[in-house]
Amino acid sequence: MTEAGDNGPRISVVMATYNGAAHIREQLDSLAAQTCLPAELVVTDDGSTDATLDIVADFARTAPFPVQIHRNAKRFGYKGNFMHAVTLSSGDLISFCDQDDFWKSDNLERVRQAFMNDPDVLMVFHNAHLVNERRAPISPFYATPPVPPVSRPLTLQPWCFSYGFMQTFRADLKPAGALWARMGDHYNPGKEMGHDLFFFLVASGVGTIVYLDDELTEYRLHGGNTVGSGKRTRPTFVDRWRYRLEDRADTYRYLARMTAQDSRMFADLAQTSSWSETMRNRARVAAEAWRGLEPLYILRAEVCSGTLPRRIAAFVQLVREGGYSERSFWTFGNRAMYKDFVLGVLLAPLVRRFGRESSRTDRACHRGSAHDAPMSQAAPVQAVAA
Template sequence: MRISIAMATYNGSPYIQQQLKSLAAQTVLPYELVVTDDGSTDETLAIVEAFAVHAPFPVHIHRNTRRLNFADNFLHAASLCKGDWIAFCDQDDVWLKDKLEHVSGEAHGDVSMIVHRVQIVDADLQPIPGAAIACHVRRGPGPQRLPPMGYFSGLCITFNAALLGLLLQHPRFPDANNPAYEAAHDRWVSTIADTVGRVCFINKPLVLYRQHGANACGATTGSLGMAIGRSGAPGSSTYQQAAMLAQNYSDCFEMLAASAAGTPWQARLQAGAQRYRATRDYLAARSVLYGTSEFSGRMWAWAKMCLKWSYRFNPVRAPLLAVAKDLRTVLFKTV
């Protein structure tokens, strides 16, 4: 099995040397390292070129002709990989030496994406107490094991290269944090991989995730990728916006299903579109609950969601916790 590493670089000279050394120290070496540079003005490329001379695997360096920014740069790097599996790699982290050994042991069957825990560290690689990133993966076989709109950070992700035909399509659904932009590479890959195959979670930190104050995306405590409800107590408009986002997910999966006509993935992509339509309906129902002033209206909205068990589509918290939160709102909301 061949694992390619896709590294997107931009002005990474302060830390990239340590990351490259950690790749060369892997107990299972990668098939290749593909680096796509987005116009660095520091010593990043010189460091990578010097590493390539003595690296124990092929290193392919590509200079982008125009700025792509980090999400499209990572997908561009992935598109140039020739391996059977592709691991995203940030320029400023450090891989533990057995990362690819653990990953390669899980790359079989219907697995579409392999993810793992990380250790969050400071600029000097010292652990940061209390900091963590995580995304829940349900137990059991089969696809759709991540919560709706849930995703893993790119530094955790190794995915089956067979997915590239889907992943390189446009447009991507909007980013949950800023709908003016397309979804980042990790949100996109996580969502599609979870829909068409099985996500394998390795419950062990395999990367030191460095926080140095200039990260393109920093670590947060708690659940990763759950943008809905982060800004405090959500109201009706919050759920309306989230319902619109879920509709965008559904539309995108309909597009992907049409492009995959005649393939084994078509039915799963159509199921993904249906799942996000159900997520849209659930979030719209919560919008009604939080926008209704009368007790009877709130109770009826809550009861319908319980009867349909729509809470299984909650993108933020466990279903029973969402049930309890809404019941409290039904009983004690003041207008």
């Protein structure tokens, strides 16, 4: 067993807690059993009323690494609580840790090695295994790899992300956290961006992301998860067709606003004095890439909602501007072109009427749009499918 600082970067494990007494001791013990020990555990508690903090304090007395325990003076919510924990960390790498999961003993060792192989790697995330409340296995989180093993800047789809419990990132990204409070969520209008989505977004623009297809965490489903559900169901045949035929105009308009938001964020990050010139230059490129998406989504909304002449004009303009090109990840692709022509240009009024009827009969049927992250699916979210 080694400490993270002995032969590589120091790892801070950050854990945001709230009424986690039922399972937190198992998670803490799994941290103590790591073959590569963290340099520290930072626990920020959001006002627990059960024995959570007593359990953490008891663990801290014999833990093989320092444990910081912070009681928040005000409630942050789980996203803000994790962001707060990041600011209190001191390691070279920062690993998010949920209070109710269980880490395999080689979790940190495997993750740290991925950073040591390439200094350009800013984030590593890994597979996990879904388990029930008693840790009985259910299924892999990702049945197939969701992304390539190595993804260079701006090569991932713009709307994908990984969940925090499988993420570790370089502390170089910490300065970006100052911009988090102004970031709206890609998938839930009116909500702040998830802590995990935020750091994944930043890392995907200015550095390399590595995916390890190893189930290094047991993700516990117990019905009380803050994110996720103990009941994972497949959409029915009717649900799938409702999703394909639903009116996406509002979704595309919202995504257009998100692209503008993300562009502004990267433009501001390009001024980060503590970043290398390489990272600042990449932030400038990322700002331009996100800015270039905004008019494409505005046009796609017009294809779905305008009058027939306007729908035709928007579709033609999208084609001319390469919005459906297969040469880039940052376009919609040929399948989307065929769909937009049929369901947008030709049948938009019928689709809108179907959407209104569908909304009246079943308001829960809209899966996978920018308004509802599909937490029932164990995969990074791709908000707009072709």
